[in-house]
Amino acid sequence: MCTSVGPAAVEIRGWGWRHASRIAWALHDVSARIEPGERVLLLGASGAGKSTLLHGLAGVLGGDEEGESVGELLIDGMPAARTRGRAGLVLQDPDSQVILARVGDDVAFGCENLGVPRDEIWPRVEAALDAVGLDVPLDRPTKALSGGQKQRLALAGALAMRPGLLLLDEPTANLDPRGVAEVRDAVERMLQVQPATLVVVEHRIDAWLPLIDRVIVLGEGGVIADGSPDRVLREQGEWLAEAGVWVPGIPPRHPAAPASPPGPALVSARDLAVARVRGETVAAGIELRVHAGSVLAVTGPNGAGKSTLGLTLAGLLPPVGGEVTASDSLRDGAGPAPIRWASRQLLPRIGTVFQEPEHQLLATTVRDELAIGPRALGLDEGEIAARTDDLLARLRLDRLAQANPYTLSGGEKRRLTVASALATRPRMLVLDEPTFGQDARTWQELIALLAELRDAGTGIVVVTHDADVVTALHAERYVLGAGA
Template structure:
């Protein structure tokens, strides 16, 4: 059999449990996927979708990392013995870029597989062409947009000629143009190279034109399986109630704000922001952050949204212009947030980074929530009260003693939101707070943010999620495309 033929997949009672966890991440999964099928894998947050994809890719680890049960086979061979036959593309574009130049990055997987050097560059060129990434091989990878980086990751997987392509929320942090780019790139890739496809994605409607089958994971393993139209028509209401995003059944939105916006807490005037000194990524920014309001920072990938969020949060110094905190927010700490100590920031501005793992510090979920309150010197009884309330509000109670790194992407996101809330900050800055959430946890998280807004906090959300903007009745500051800045 040629290495690049589409592969068959079989699961029989398969499950995986992380070494530090009592509960199984996924269990009792059984299905057969025929060569060349295109499958959309759905399920509520924490149902084990990403774990299953990592199992198929053979990258879950050995006995020290956890235990498995049942069978997970690729062409009749255990997936752990078939590494290199599956290409896995993750949700975070930046985490997949390895080398400094586009061509070298695409070639990396081929080199690891021992592909003859004379063949590698023809594969690289063919893969770049197949995914529509029309840039020179010498282009620096750091110069690519988010959508281009996902195309790059797809090209790297395609160059290895895998018979099984696994996509784990590949459009999670992309703007609408980037989402369209990646879906188009996947379609082009499959036209150029026939492969079996399994994609995990909450944006169901994006992938329906491309997939031929839907498999839904739940507490009892596979809870629905069939043609997309049939599954979503016959089981749509039930699946939506369990948290699956079903087209035409939107999640519940919170009520409009209970009162008018309050006094200004932060004011930016002619602000420029930068990550690298003397290289501003956005400028001429004028925004006001008010108590009891929500501000949505929107715009394309690469426009500087996250950099603006970190600047407003007092974590990055302004490149130029003014960022001033009101006396109500500063409370004696001075008007320049960048000059506040980490302890002063705790009760004034809380920050939730785009990548949850960038702010995980502790060995258990409960300990993670205690970090901020302990830094404030609160008593153990008050700390326990805050932890228990947040665990309950964000559906994390069953995971209190779990290692944060073993949580699903959606669970990690809720944990970092909870950790920011544990110190009761007056301003909360959240970078893509709803990525990885199922419909139920999305609604609960948005309702929590609306409640904080109504209690007088200021919410700043950096987002591509238009539903969040509408649900929070947020004022919108849209940042221009980088090339549009003068």
């Protein structure tokens, strides 16, 4: 176990990584030195290798069977993989970091593995949960937490370890605005009480700028910009924005407003109550309609039941009260309740994108992933290839067609799951955080594609904390939870 204390020094020497199933390197020839106590914002377009670099620094990339590396990653002069406990990592997908069944045990897990004395662990656990604003009992089942709450749980687990290097991979991606501020403030408080070197990856950077003192931008050829936030964003902002980096003051373009009013209702919810866990209703009294040719944005604080509502509207969770009814035009011979439809009936009617992309990946290549739905509908191979090629190009996945979906970045996985839902050309879409992990360029392209579908008559539900999505798609807003 690593016994050094205080902020860690990081040195990256000509480092690169290539996944075992890939020809191209995820990133290559990256060099930088991060001094103890520095607070670094790591930027780059979707797929630039930001998450891969954090995984390398945390020592969790795996051995030779997972891929190959060149160069060196050093923490306090030692190979990163040998500095156990020195780095704490919060992943893009918080669900993948949930280990144990109860909240308190899960936060304590890292401390227990580091050999922290038992009488010191639980004060750390309670302080970490308080710092990230996760106000739930220690015996709360982790499976009952929302996606945003799981993000706070993962951060609490990292904070409780008191690392010398804190690595945050989009820690606020699925949080409401209040949650974003709470997590950022929690990190700041932690750094004041327990100083550490910080490397944070975020696409939306405004909330983090007051906290960080250096920006490093990754691109083809390694580090393409490095310096103070003011200098990098002021002097190189325009070309960074063109490369896909979110730059404050240079927003992506929004599509035009819909030219036609909404069409008839496709799905109606009446006095609806929803639950993810049996016996634990998270929202009730819901009255709404999803119209053809329009976008309904479901918003509200974390834990309000937004994702659960989305899955219920999509026919994947049964209502615990009230009803969800499909219109005659949408059901087209099927029954009135989507929850009773078979999978093959759902495919051309309602397409769904889950909050966690990895929960719906099935194939071993990106191209095969896109073909699953059309093939289940019995389409001929020529039509399947045409649909697949179009979606690969539209969502910037064509260069990854033969890659294993699990080796994609978080933003690439999100675009893949959106593409998979579109491949069966459903008349209604339910998308949970569809812009998660996107750079400015892919965000703009994804929003433009959704606007095209809306204007062609598709009814779209977006569960989102991204206020720009609501504005850009001219969405009707349905607010769940406090303030509704």
